[in-house]
Amino acid sequence: MGLLKGGINEIIATTSHNAAPIGIHYRDGKATMILFGGSHTAANIERDGWVVANIVHDPVLYVKTAFEDLTDDAFVEEPVGNRTMYRLAGADAWIAFSAAVEKKTGEAIVVALTPEREIIENAVCYPVNRGFNSIIDATVHATRYRANPTPKLRHLIDYHSDIVKKCGGKKELAALSLLEGYIGQH
């Protein structure tokens, strides 16, 4: 697999007219997702057997898709084999996967991914930006905080928010203000 790197790849997963940030675990040549809590992504994958991993670098899109739905014009239809899949219109690159539920527990499903197609739409390079990285971290904590608002999670969100304010550009600051709207400020 070319685009995924070893470890957990934080991509935006698209299923039928749905998008959400999800981690793809890629280790020893095997790609999997662990999906918690009855998400739309989990239900769609169980029903349709496919998912697209969108590689994007828009912090606003990570925050937005973690908390709400996108309108239909955010998706592009892609025929892959004999199926129609959907990717994000703004994806720099995308990987279409067949997806099979490998394991199911009360709280999560483990999904095994088989790549069907990999396309680079825009060859772009991004210098490391701690503000962008911290938006991703803050958003992970914020999705948990919404379900379980503990002081520890609030502290982690605040820690990452400070880094976004110090190191982020305009897009990271816009993403942070959106995030604060979803979880409420102090």
Ligand SMILES: Cc1cc2nc3c(=O)[nH]c(=O)nc-3n(C[C@H](O)[C@H](O)[C@H](O)COP(=O)(O)O)c2cc1C
């Ligand atoms: C960077 C990032 C990575 C995430 N990874 C996962 C994951 O691997 N599994 C999961 O179940 N939720 C993960 N989430 C949380 C989901 O994105 C979140 O629950 C979302 O609301 C699910 O949306 P859906 O119901 O439209 O599928 C992640 C969130 C972020 C911000």
